[in-house]
Amino acid sequence: MTEVLLKSENLARAFGGVQAVAGVSLSLPAGQVTALVGPNGAGKTTTFNLITGNLRADSGTAHIRGKPIMGLKPWQVARLGVARSFQDLRLFTHMTVRENVLAATETSAWFWQPGGARARAARAERAAAALDATGLSDLADARAVDLAYAERKFLSMARILAAEADIWLLDEPASGLDLSSRLRFGALLRAATARGVAICLIEHNLDVVAELSDRIAFLDQGRVLAEGDPQSILRDPALAAIYFGDRPQEAA
Numbered sequence: 001m002t003e004v005l006l007k008s009e010n011l012a013r014a015f016g017g018v019q020a021v022a023g024v025s026l027s028l029p030a031g032q033v034t035a036l037v038g039p040n041g042a043g044k045t046t047t048f049n050l051i052t053g054n055l056r057a058d059s060g061t062a063h064i065r066g067k068p069i070m071g072l073k074p075w076q077v078a079r080l081g082v083a084r085s086f087q088d089l090r091l092f093t094h095m096t097v098r099e100n101v102l103a104a105t106e107t108s109a110w111f112w113q114p115g116g117a118r119a120r121a122a123r124a125e126r127a128a129a130a131l132d133a134t135g136l137s138d139l140a141d142a143r144a145v146d147l148a149y150a151e152r153k154f155l156s157m158a159r160i161l162a163a164e165a166d167i168w169l170l171d172e173p174a175s176g177l178d179l180s181s182r183l184r185f186g187a188l189l190r191a192a193t194a195r196g197v198a199i200c201l202i203e204h205n206l207d208v209v210a211e212l213s214d215r216i217a218f219l220d221q222g223r224v225l226a227e228g229d230p231q232s233i234l235r236d237p238a239l240a241a242i243y244f245g246d247r248p249q250e251a252a
């Protein structure tokens with residue numbers, strides 16, 4: 001049976017009167033891409049924030065390989081093997097591409113790790129491998145701010161790769177990519193899942209979801225309404241109506 005690397009149960013979080021996440025139970029199996037799909041405001045990004053410790057949950061639990069993670073700080077969750085990307089990428093825009101990736105290798109370094117030449121060389125090697133895998137080696141000395149849009153998205157992915165995490169939470173990593181970039185991006189995901197990485201990605205474009213995901217968790221109003229293989233979820237007319245803002249109860 002496939003090992004579940006990350007599991008949340010009944011995660012909930014309100015902002016004032018808005019119940020952004022209302023009991024999300026989610027499992028991320030090793031070696032699979034799970035797409036988190038749902039209309040605007042469904043609670044997708046908030047779910048990521050609750051898992052990574054960027055936001056505190058009002059209730060609920062989450063475990064990484066059985067270890068409870070609620071209440072941990074983001075850096076502690078990162079140390080347990082979670083790498084996360086943001087919609088706005090959060091690159092160090094005035095640093096070089098290489099420096100951006102090197103900075104990501106620090107999340108998995110321990111404070112007590114000797115910072116000697118050997119450790120530095122190992123980090124440089126990891127960064128170089130991540131740049132190579134994302135096709136950015138030739139741009140290593142360019143500043144992030146000078147990259148084209150798609151290359152910035154790949155730099156964000158290079159940072160994920162360099163962190164050597166086995167759980168990836170990606171917030172709209174493929175948005176705005178053209179077909180050839182999407183194929184490049186899909187190959188990166190496939191190489192990672194072949195190594196057993198559990199990937200969860202938020203994506204609005206349902207064609208991209210169909211292309212990239214092994215399973216879908218469909219979120220609406222802070223709840224997982226359905227979870228399953230992409231074809232059955234994408235063909236469900238009730239979910240399509242919710243996704244495209246045409247709820248049966250609202251139409252009545």
Ligand SMILES: Nc1ncnc2c1ncn2[C@@H]1O[C@H](COP(=O)(O)OP(=O)(O)OP(=O)(O)O)[C@@H](O)[C@H]1O
Pocket residue numbers: 015018019020021038039040041042043044045046047
């Ligand atoms: N920091 C916050 N303060 C107040 N309300 C928030 C905050 N973060 C999210 N919300 C609200 O919580 C709900 C869920 O937001 P969230 O960003 O998680 O949805 P989403 O599914 O990621 O949406 P989108 O697809 O538009 O990115 C929305 O109603 C949003 O306005």
